[in-house]
Amino acid sequence: MTETNEHKALREAVAAFANNHPRAARGTGDRSFWQEAAELGYIGVNLPEAYGGGGGGITELSLVLEEMGAAGNPLLMMIVSPAICGTVISRFGTEAQKREWLPALADGSRLMAFGITEPDAGSNSHRITTTARKDGTDWLLTGRKVFVSGVDIADATLIVGRTEDARTGRLKPCLFIVPRDTPGFQRRKIDMELDAVEKQFELTLDDVRLPADALVGGGPSHASGSGGEDAGLLQLFAGLNPERIMTAAFAIGMGRHALSRAVAYARERTVWSAPIGAHQAIAHPLAQAHIDLELARLMTQKAAHLYDAGDDAGAGEAANMAKYAAAEACVKAVDQAVHTLGGNGLTREFGLASLITAARVSRIAPVSREMILNYVSHQTLGLPKSY
Secondary structure, eight states: OOOOHHHHHHHHHHHHHHHTSOGGGOSTTSHHHHHHHHHTTOTTTTSOGGGTSOSOOHHHHHHHHHHHHHTTOOOTHHIIIIIIIHHHHHHHOOHHHHHHHHHHHHHTSOOEEEEOOBTTTBTOGGGOOOEEEEETTEEEEEEEEEEEETTTTOSEEEEEEEEEOTTTOOEEEEEEEEETTOTTEEEEEOOOSSOOSSOEEEEEEEEEEEOGGGBTTOSSOOTTSOSGGGOHHHHHHHHHHHHHHHHHHHHHHHHHHHHHHHHHHHHHOEETTEEGGGSHHHHHHHHHHHHHHHHHHHHHHHHHHHHHTTOHHHHHHHHHHHHHHHHHHHHHHHHHHHHHHGGGGGSTTTTOHHHHHHHHHHHHSSSOHHHHHHHIIIIITOOOOOO
8 A cells, every 4th residue: 555656756746736826726616726737637637548638547536636635725626527527438438428528628628517416316326306218319308406516617517317218117327418508407506604616506407408429328338338328327336436535535635734734833832831732632633633534545545446446346345435434534633623723723814614614525425424334334244224
């Protein structure tokens, strides 16, 4: 689990880049920051070289996101655009879809959002009610999605829907690329307490007409069984594992950022003739936060390596564990950082108060910690299924 010299160099380069930008410029909402990161090869580092990417994997992309977060400049849409959507299209898209989308995702000129969560289904793909039906050679897509990040700045959204299997009559998942300005594709911004650059949206799809080539992989399927109507579930989970790994990296970066601010303060803040960091009541909780973040990073690296090695089953377990561990470590690190600064931890000057809410998001999205515990207890420990 020792990082290669190439990965260490990548960390250093990303850290230097992210630290040289003011926090006011952070977030995907400032496209100049996103564009500059893309020009340096950071945004598309996981995408195939043949389509303008860096030829790396989720290991490299998660490293980039972690270092940006540690510098206080995380890019939330990296979880969505190159990690989920870029991965799905590069693995399962038709040649035409790859040529259209991958170079643009890699060079930063286009963004893609991802819509799976529904009001009554959460992320349960078996209860998704967004449906697609054939109308000649076209598709008609109808349904609702909630908590979709960055739809206003994305050029298209990868929508998870369901189509009817002509053989069984059952509904099966399928993924569709829906351009932002498609007629019938409407969005409403959700009023969130969370103060983030990337906004959350509710989507309504009212008989959205899409051409046949909007279906990821074409249809009905590729000879390899990896595209079209017969491979939606495979495509979906190929995108969800990177999502969990990247969310873990996002949380670790946030936790590292909060911890570094607290440690710097504890070294300098002097009370009763000694820096407060000299007191074990301050030092030990910060040390524990560091240990937890490092342990979470190890699991994240394991998950990324398994995924890049093609072990989807092993990566599924590790990605869920990594996301759980990173979220818990992040929340504890942020809480301890704010506590270390006392009243200063709630001021805009130190920039930690906003992380209190942001850190808790990593416990909730893209899958709750309780569902991860369900997964591990059932899939790993072999205990009876509770849901």
